Amino acid sequence: MDERVHPEVRRIADEIDTMEIRGAATIADAVARALRTQAEESDAIDPGAFRGELRAAARTLYETRPTAVSLPNALRYVLRGMSSTTVEGLRQNVVESADEFCARLDRAQADLGHVGANRLRDGDVIMTHCHSTDALACVEAAVEQGKHIEAIVKETRPRNQGHITASELHEMGVPVTLIVDSAARRYLNDVDHVLVGADAVAADGSVINKIGTSGLAVNARDRGTPIMVAAQTLKLHPGTMTGHTVDIEMRDTDEVIDDETLAELGNPTVKNPAFDVTPPRYVDAIVTERGQFPPESIVILMRELFGEGTTEPWVEP
Ligand SMILES: O=P(O)(O)OC[C@H]1O[C@H](OP(=O)(O)O)[C@H](O)[C@@H]1O
CATH class of the missing domain: 1.20.120.420 (translation initiation factor eif-2b, domain 1)
Structure with a gap:
């Protein structure tokens, strides 16, 4: 250190x-x-x-x-x-x-929340994955506009950030139904929007978010349910404009299973990727503080914000 x-x-x-x-x-x-x-x-x-x-x-x-x-x-x-x-x-x-x-x-x-709220109508049901302050800002703004919103919240294994989402939605007065991740497809018929956040958005409009987002998006597309990504421009990844890919974090296996249970199972290999990549064709809109964008056009905003490149000020000159 x-x-x-x-x-x-x-x-x-x-x-x-x-x-x-x-x-x-x-x-x-x-x-x-x-x-x-x-x-x-x-x-x-x-x-x-x-x-x-x-x-x-x-x-x-x-x-x-x-x-x-x-x-x-x-x-x-x-x-x-x-x-x-x-x-x-x-x-x-x-x-x-x-x-x-x-x-x-x-x-x-706050600005992003108002843009996202305009996509939500009175009486809509949303499905969430993980916990995203950007996504919840959209719901909060919609509730403040007097719209009644309900939510189906995926628990989001292995760390169950869905519990944070459930609790924060409850505080906003939004009725919540909590489901296990594998029940998502079963409930997509009851949903008007899938609403998720993002950890990074690539220049081609791909959305990097909590593991499970891409499967949810594919299922939602299959059912005709729109997928809305709430991501302020801070989530736009400048390196992807010049060909870099986004590194997907692999986390410890003890988030998935404890050592004792693992040993009882004969110590199988455990993989714990934290994020996945949702291709742009499965995303309907990326909601930012600068307005909403179809994923394919997000690169125009990125060029405006970053020019053609960025610096790495943590690297020794
Ligand atoms: O910036 P906000 O919208 O709050 O969160 C964005 C994203 O950050 C989270 O990652 P993690 O739980 O830190 O691994 C989730 O993937 C969430 O969608």
């Missing part, structure tokens, strides 16, 4: 790794705040040392989870503001960029 990295940054990195801090937008908010702390608490004596510290902190955060692109996008946003030639000026740059980033994140989610 790099000694220059502040203990608070390490704590946040650990909590992202163990998923106490999870969800693409929440992770982005946490890493921006972590860089802010690193800058505020830095006792670097010259600008070079300060930049090196921030780079080391960013690298520690970057290496926690590989799939949610909101994480590197947040690091880029905060670090690109470092333009001063003095330590005090650089500190100020980072604090201001981090605050601006967190405020934009909140605003983007």
